[in-house]
Amino acid sequence: MDTTLHPNVAHVTExxxxxxxxxxxxxxxxxxxxxxxAAEQLGVEVGAIANSxxxxxxxxxxxxxxxxxxxxxxxxxxxxxxxxxLRRAKPDFVKHATGQRVGGVAPVGHPAPLRTLVxxxxxxxxxVWCGAGEPSAVFPTTFDELVRITGGTPADVGD
Numbered sequence: 001m002d003t004t005l006h007p008n009v010a011h012v013t014e015x016x017x018x019x020x021x022x023x024x025x026x027x028x029x030x031x032x033x034x035x036x037x038a039a040e041q042l043g044v045e046v047g048a049i050a051n052s053x054x055x056x057x058x059x060x061x062x063x064x065x066x067x068x069x070x071x072x073x074x075x076x077x078x079x080x081x082x083x084x085x086l087r088r089a090k091p092d093f094v095k096h097a098t099g100q101r102v103g104g105v106a107p108v109g110h111p112a113p114l115r116t117l118v119x120x121x122x123x124x125x126x127x128v129w130c131g132a133g134e135p136s137a138v139f140p141t142t143f144d145e146l147v148r149i150t151g152g153t154p155a156d157v158g159d
Contacts, residue, residue: 008133012109023140031135033103035068048125052105055100057083061097063116070158104135
């Protein structure tokens with residue numbers, strides 16, 4: 001693991017510490033931009049990976065933290081959020097909304113809070129792994145802690 005932190009990872013680390021999160025980012029030598037890649041590197045089930053997915057709700061960025069074992073049901077999530085529809089956000093929209101690149105988006109550390117749904121299937125895992133601001137970094141947390149630090153709403157987001 002690399003000991004030099006990318007500025008995004010350093011920022012996420014500060015935000016986690018401010019929220020009292022004990023888990024710290026792990027930085028790999030190679031990017032792990034997918035749930036499958038992260039799970040393989042960590043030796044965990046893909047369902048223990050929390051994908052930080054940004055969606056465009058008519059110009060508003062929303063964050064859905066989905067288990068790596070699920071695809072997001074956008075119609076269900078739009079109804080839960082009370083918006084007409086959700087579209088997968090384009091990379092420049094994600095970067096603007098989060099300050100982070102697709103493949104490494106953390107659930108925290110964004111320029112402004114995002115409305116967030118947290119997949120209830122993540123509670124099945126004692127440790128949940130999330131992006132830490134760059135595609136080569138992840139951090140461990142728990143379902144309850146993830147809900148707390150994001151101010152997210154637990155929901156069944158998968159199809």
